[in-house]
Amino acid sequence: MIKWILPLGLLGLLSILGLILIYLIKPNLQQKFLSSTYIWRVMLRKRRRKLPVQPIRNILIFLFQALALTMLSFILAEPKLFTEGFVNDDTERIVIIDGSANMRARFAGDKNSPTRFERAVREVKMHIDEWLITNEGTLSIILAGKEANFVISDATSDNYSAVVMALDGLECTYGTADMQGALQLAEQRLIVNPAAQVILYSGSDYGNLGTAVTVRNLANISNEWNLGILDCVASLEANEYVFHVSVGAYGRISGKYNLYVEVEGAELGDGASDCPVLTKELTVDVNSDSSEYSQVQYIDFRASDPDVGGSEEVFCSSFREVKVSFKNLLDSIPEDDTFMVYGGEREKARVQYYSTEQNIFYNLGFHYLRDPMGKVYDIQYKQAYKQSEIEMSGYEFYIFEHTSRESYPTDGVLILSDPDDLSGFGIELGGEQSFSGLQYFTSPEPHPLTQYITVEKMGVTCYKKITSYGPEFKPILLCNGDPVLLVRTVGQPVVIMPFSLNRSNLPSSTHLTELLYNLIKTYLPQTLEKYSFEADEVTKVNSQGASLTVTDPLGTAQTLNEFPAEVTLNLLGTYTFTTQFDYDKEQKECKAYVHFPKDESGLFRMIALDIRLDKVEAWKELGISLFLYLAIAILVVSTVEWALQSKEIV
Amino acid sequence: MSENFLSDQFFSRLETLALHLQANLTGYFGGKHQIKKYGQTMEFADYRNYELGDDIRRIDWNLFARLKKYFLKLYTDERQMHIQIFLDCSASMASYPEKAKYAISLAAALGFLAVRNMDKVSFHLLKDGKAEDPFGIIVGKNKFFGAIGQLEKIKFEGEADFATSIPRTPQTGTNDGLSIIISDFFTDNDWKPGVNFLLYKRRQVLMLQVLTKEERDPLYSGRFQLIDSESPALEDFRNIRIKISRSMLEEYSETVQEEIAKINSFCASRGITFLTFDTEDRIEKAVFKELLQADLVN
Numbered sequence: 001m002i003k004w005i006l007p008l009g010l011l012g013l014l015s016i017l018g019l020i021l022i023y024l025i026k027p028n029l030q031q032k033f034l035s036s037t038y039i040w041r042v043m044l045r046k047r048r049r050k051l052p053v054q055p056i057r058n059i060l061i062f063l064f065q066a067l068a069l070t071m072l073s074f075i076l077a078e079p080k081l082f083t084e085g086f087v088n089d090d091t092e093r094i095v096i097i098d099g100s101a102n103m104r105a106r107f108a109g110d111k112n113s114p115t116r117f118e119r120a121v122r123e124v125k126m127h128i129d130e131w132l133i134t135n136e137g138t139l140s141i142i143l144a145g146k147e148a149n150f151v152i153s154d155a156t157s158d159n160y161s162a163v164v165m166a167l168d169g170l171e172c173t174y175g176t177a178d179m180q181g182a183l184q185l186a187e188q189r190l191i192v193n194p195a196a197q198v199i200l201y202s203g204s205d206y207g208n209l210g211t212a213v214t215v216r217n218l219a220n221i222s223n224e225w226n227l228g229i230l231d232c233v234a235s236l237e238a239n240e241y242v243f244h245v246s247v248g249a250y251g252r253i254s255g256k257y258n259l260y261v262e263v264e265g266a267e268l269g270d271g272a273s274d275c276p277v278l279t280k281e282l283t284v285d286v287n288s289d290s291s292e293y294s295q296v297q298y299i300d301f302r303a304s305d306p307d308v309g310g311s312e313e314v315f316c317s318s319f320r321e322v323k324v325s326f327k328n329l330l331d332s333i334p335e336d337d338t339f340m341v342y343g344g345e346r347e348k349a350r351v352q353y354y355s356t357e358q359n360i361f362y363n364l365g366f367h368y369l370r371d372p373m374g375k376v377y378d379i380q381y382k383q384a385y386k387q388s389e390i391e392m393s394g395y396e397f398y399i400f401e402h403t404s405r406e407s408y409p410t411d412g413v414l415i416l417s418d419p420d421d422l423s424g425f426g427i428e429l430g431g432e433q434s435f436s437g438l439q440y441f442t443s444p445e446p447h448p449l450t451q452y453i454t455v456e457k458m459g460v461t462c463y464k465k466i467t468s469y470g471p472e473f474k475p476i477l478l479c480n481g482d483p484v485l486l487v488r489t490v491g492q493p494v495v496i497m498p499f500s501l502n503r504s505n506l507p508s509s510t511h512l513t514e515l516l517y518n519l520i521k522t523y524l525p526q527t528l529e530k531y532s533f534e535a536d537e538v539t540k541v542n543s544q545g546a547s548l549t550v551t552d553p554l555g556t557a558q559t560l561n562e563f564p565a566e567v568t569l570n571l572l573g574t575y576t577f578t579t580q581f582d583y584d585k586e587q588k589e590c591k592a593y594v595h596f597p598k599d600e601s602g603l604f605r606m607i608a609l610d611i612r613l614d615k616v617e618a619w620k621e622l623g624i625s626l627f628l629y630l631a632i633a634i635l636v637v638s639t640v641e642w643a644l645q646s647k648e649i650v
Numbered sequence: 651m652s653e654n655f656l657s658d659q660f661f662s663r664l665e666t667l668a669l670h671l672q673a674n675l676t677g678y679f680g681g682k683h684q685i686k687k688y689g690q691t692m693e694f695a696d697y698r699n700y701e702l703g704d705d706i707r708r709i710d711w712n713l714f715a716r717l718k719k720y721f722l723k724l725y726t727d728e729r730q731m732h733i734q735i736f737l738d739c740s741a742s743m744a745s746y747p748e749k750a751k752y753a754i755s756l757a758a759a760l761g762f763l764a765v766r767n768m769d770k771v772s773f774h775l776l777k778d779g780k781a782e783d784p785f786g787i788i789v790g791k792n793k794f795f796g797a798i799g800q801l802e803k804i805k806f807e808g809e810a811d812f813a814t815s816i817p818r819t820p821q822t823g824t825n826d827g828l829s830i831i832i833s834d835f836f837t838d839n840d841w842k843p844g845v846n847f848l849l850y851k852r853r854q855v856l857m858l859q860v861l862t863k864e865e866r867d868p869l870y871s872g873r874f875q876l877i878d879s880e881s882p883a884l885e886d887f888r889n890i891r892i893k894i895s896r897s898m899l900e901e902y903s904e905t906v907q908e909e910i911a912k913i914n915s916f917c918a919s920r921g922i923t924f925l926t927f928d929t930e931d932r933i934e935k936a937v938f939k940e941l942l943q944a945d946l947v948n
Contacts, residue, residue, distance in 0.1 A: 029875040029891055035745035035865060037878040037888050038836040043898070043905040044890070 013072070018638045064641040071634050075627060090195040091137025094186045095124055097170065098202035099145040100177035101535060101600035105203060105332040107223035108251075116218040117172040120201035123216065125167055132157040139163060140189055145173045146536050146570075148181035153189075174335070174572050175536030176597055183209065183611045190613055198613055204605040210612035219604050225251030227286065228336030229259075230296065230598035231532075232324045234344055236375065240315040241344060243301040245324055249286040250603040257284045257326055261301050265320025265345070268303065278303055278316065284326075319344035321591065332603060335572055336596035342574075343531035343590075346378040349520050352391060352409075354384040355401035355417075361507040362399055365516045377520060396524060402500065410584040413493040413523045418464070418500040425494065427473065430465035433482070437461065438505060441477045441484060448522040449476055449487065449495075453514045458506060460484065463499035492583035493523055525563075527577050527590050533569050534597040540564045544588065545581035553594075569594045660934060661762060667937070668767045669760075669828065670948040671731055672854050676825050681730025681768050689727020696724045731827035732772070732787075733764035734853070736816065737804075738833030739777040744806030745879040746862045752929040753832050753860045758798050759937050760830055763947060765794040769827065773797065774819055776833075778808040781815040809880045810837065812844030825852035832858045834865070835913055837880075838888070842916065849920055856946060857917055859910070859926040866928065867903050870894065 034040075097120050107113035114122065124141070131137050132155070140153040141163070152159070152166045179202070186198045190212060198213045200206070206215055230246040243261065263278035282299055303316040322341040329337050353362050366381045373379065384390045392409045400408070404421040408414055416422070422429055438459035443450055455477055466483050469475075472490040475483035479499075488494035506512040525542040533539060541548060543563045551557045553573025560567075569575060572594050579588045599605075671683055688695055700709055700720035710723045735757045744750045757773065764771040770789050775782040785797040810833065816822075829848045835841060835857070848855050871894045878888035892898075910926055917924035923944050927936050941947045 029873050031877055032870060032874040033745060033877045033879060035742035035749065035834065035862075035879050036836045037876045037890055038838060039865075039902060039905050039909060040876055040890060040892065041888070042909065043902050044892075046905065047898075047901065 018634075021642075061641065064637050068634055068637045068641065071630050071637070075630050075634075090197065091131070091135040092140075092189070092193050092196035093127075093131045093137060094140045094142065094189050094196055094198045096142045096144055096148075096179075096182045096186060096198065096200045096202075097121065097124070098177050098179065098200070098204070099143050099170070099173050100179075100203075101172070101174045101333075101335070101597055102203050102603070102605070103172050103177075103218070104174075104335065105219075105224055105226065105603055107220065108225050108332045109330045110223075111330070111334075113223075115172065116203045117170075119218050120216070121167050121170055123201065125164065128160065128163055132160055132163070141166065142182045142185050143170055144177040144179050144182035146175055146178065148178045148185050150185060173536065174570065174594075174596065175534065176600065179206075179607065180609050180611060183213070183609065183613060186213075187611070187613055194615065203603070204607045206607050206609060208612070209609065210614040212613040212615045221251060221604065224332040224603050225249075225253040226332045226336070226601055226603050227253060227257060227284070227326060227329060228331070228333060228596065228598075228601035229324055229326070229339040230336070230601055231595075232322070232339045232341050233532075234319070234322065234341050236317075237302075239317050240302060240304060241317065241319060243322060243324070243341065245282075245299045245301060245339075246296055246598070247284050247299060248296045248598070248601050249284075250601065251332070253331075254287040255285075257286065257329065258282070259284050259299065260323075260325050260327055262323040262325075263303070263316060263319050264322070265318075266303070266316045267318040268316060318346065333596065333601060336601045339595055340574055340591075340593035341532065342592055343528075346374075347376060347524055347526065348380065348396065349373075349377045349524055350380045350382070350395040350412075351397040351399065352382050352384060352395045353399040353401070354387075354390050354403065355399075356403045357401070357502075358383070358385065359401075359501065359507075361501045361512060362401075362516070364507075365513045368513050369517055369520070373517070373520065376526060377524065379520075397519070410492055412585065413495065413519070415495045415497070415519070417497045419496065419498065422466075422496065422498075425473075425488070425496070426470040427486070427496070428467045428469075429498065430467040432462055433465050433480070434462045439463075439479050441479050443477055444475060447474075447476045447487075449485070449515065449518045451518055453511060453518070457509070458504070458511050460499045460504040462503040466496075466498055490582075492585075495519070527579065528592055531590075531592045533592060533594045535572055535594055536568070536570050536597075537594070538566055538568045539592075541567050541577060543579050545579040545585070547580045549576075549578040549580065551576040551578070572596060660759075663934070664759060664762050664937065665766060667763055667942075667947045669731075669733070669763045669769070670946055671828055674825075676729065678730040678732070678770070678826065681728055683729050683731050683767070683769070684726050685729050687727045688724045691725050691728050693726045694723060695726045697721045698724060731764075731767075731769045732821075732823050733760070733769050733827055734772050734774060734819070734822070734829040735761055736774045736776055736781065736812075736819075736829065736831045736833075738810045738831070739775045739782075739804055739806050740810035740837070741807050741879040742810075742834060742837070743860070746864065746929070748929045749834070749860055749862050749865075750804075750806055752927065752933065754801050754804065755933045756832055756858060756860065756927065756936060757830075758801060759933060761788070761794060761798070762791075764828075765789065765791050772821070773801070774815075775804060776810045776812065776815045777806070779811045779814045781819045783820065787821070809839065811839045812841035813839065814844075816844035817847045822848075822851055823853075828854045828856060830856045830858060832860060834861055835859050836865070836909065845916075845920070845922065849922075855917075855920075855922045857913070857922055857924045859913065859924070860929060861906075861926060862929045866906055868894075868899060871896065871899065 097117070099117065103117035103120065104115050106115050128139070131139050136157065139155045141151040142148055143151050151170065152163055155163045190196055190198070200209070200213055200215045201218060202215060203217065203219045205217060209215065227247065227249050230248045233244045234241050235244065245259065247259065259282040261280040261282060266278045280301060282301060284297060284299070286295070322344065323338065324341070325338040331337065351366055363381055363383065366379050370379050393411050395409065395412045397413045397415060398409045399415040399417060400419070401417040402420070404419050438461055440457065440459040441455045443455045458477070460479060463479055463482065463484050466486065469483070469486060472488050473486045474489050475485070476487055477483070477485035484497065484499055486496040501507050501512065506515070524544055527542055527548065528539060541550070541560065541564065543560070546561070548560045548563070549557050550560065550567055552575055553571050575592050575594060577590050577592065581587065674686055676685065697710065698721065700722050704722055708722045710721050713721045737753060737757050743753055761771045761773065765788060770787050771794065772783055772787050773785055775784065784800065788794050788797055812831070831845070833841070845855060845857070873893045875891050876889065877884070878886065881888045914924050923946060925940050925944060927940065937947065
């Protein structure tokens, strides 16, 4: 649908009539009959050769037509004359409040002192009367949180109470603030009113943001200092965890501070006594009275270090959680005085194998996987040589080969290799299909179990034909159209391979190892890719079971059923991820810590932004429409056009 | 039409003139033009030694009596020539009535000179890519005057294309006379191939250009749409819109002279006689002065 902003501008189209008239009205030339105009034409050619500018005249007609049409377009655009100069409407204020975690800083030593954010809100409130009532101006407030948004815009004295309510409702985030976005929002307002003043309340310096921006820095060097744990990373070195702690000191701070490291659930070396909680006390020596001073210290801690009371016999090879903290520290940001480390325990992948015709293929396959998967998975392989040795619980994978049982374990993934009978699973087995050569597999559709495997090179010389199976089973691989790898998709995972490894090429190639790798990755996926996050980070989560419950530090739970899923971690503290299974397996739990952003711990920062908001010399409208002038210009151009049209002469 | 220019008195004066053609033409037997070859006339030309087989009646016995040698008496030969008169009958020749009359009169005068000299005459009317020959070969004054009466009825129209028309002319003999082209020669069509064709046929060529005073020195000025008489429509490229100033008139006259000089140069390079006539001049002047000075009549 077309809308005309200035429908009167269409009157400019009447000029087309003028253009038509130009072609219609021509001077009345006296006709002169000559015997021949040959000489005249020869003379004119000669004359044109003498005048090199003559060809230009030929295109003048076109130029003037183009000029006339251009001016018609200008008329449609409703041109007006402006002049340079400040517009007097400088009563508009655009307030940007930095909502980053840094604004949570209080005066050191006073828990009840207001945070920078609270002081910023308070200052804005103090100015509302002046801005809205005394100056009769307008006010817009932008909160620079994770994303920048207008809290209120174009508020006048009529909206006084709404502004106060909006300010009262503002909250500081635990993450970083989108200052660039906030200034871009302010820029949009400045385009409308270039005389508006932008006031940025922040705890950081920004250098020169332009003449339109006034930065109100709420940092207070006299009363603010911070000692924070910026990061703590656990790395496995020579089967021993080493903890690398980064400590940052900002502001006027000096002295020795104790850093406590508490390791829970540590699995210690043989020389250690039973010690469920390993506690170490480290000393951080900070010495600065400079106002701009900030320093970061790196401290490594390992249980076997004699400096912290350890020995070579005592080393930590796994842990459940580690707490690193400054205790009783009254600095400006207490939120970064504690840091939790999780993920110190490898995922257990326990495998039980039983076969009536024992072979080493599975054992070798899992053995090979210990190297590439060892950092994440603790693969334990147990072979039951007799029926009586079979354990019915406590394993993640149960492999039964060349056999069938009345009952199977119910707390892990069942792998039935060359089973005799599958009636218990609602599957009918037909006779053996034997071939003189290898029969290769095909894959009806991609599946995580066959990922990165060239299934067309997998083959068997004999398999048991599956004549029927229930809808809960899904064929993953086919041989001659018959399923040779079935997976149960509901309840306890069951993987059925109706062929003997001895009659296939899987063990003689890497296919079996690749299949076992995919088996672990599919049924024991890592819930989290890492265990330490900054506030406001978004992470991808997986689940080994049917559902995953995410519980935030405040105890609020959220259950997820589709994976992989994304979770936003916007609170500081420990998040718990609980996996629930839809079969007899016990639920599993893992934890992750959301810490104070390390960049936000720095109290006195200089932030460089790629934006400048300058007070623009506003173009003041003189109120003179150029409509008339353009119309006159069109008339002139049309006249010249007419003259050129009428002449076409030398 | 021709009586304005060609009065009986004028024709009677023409009786005193004869066309003077080149002597290297061959022509036909029975005319009055002396040629280089020896013939059977009574006018002595030269002697030569007697050779076996020569007619012994031609031996000069008086000379034999004195010199005891046989010499043959040679006499000049006189031939009849074919005079072709190509008359440009395009519309451009009729846009000024005096121009057409002048051209016809000129053609008639030259034709009269030819028949008076016992030559054959043919008139070729050039227009629309054709060369009409309405009278055929004219020999003798009676037939000539009959044809002259018909010339008055000629319609000048269309365009003349010499390059096409002249080669199509029937009975274009070789080396047998004079071809006269009467035109204004101010045309977009290239007339030179037609002239070259006549030279190829080893004919003597005479080009007569007829112009009016207005064509030479126009006096009109101001805004005009100049319409070419041969243009079929107003939108034709030959029709031009122009504002004529005094300087342009001067340039025009210069251009006319340059064009005439170009034609002259072309003709001089090929041994063609080219004469320009102004219709303001009397036809007698053209014949008795211009042609005489050009040694075309004597």
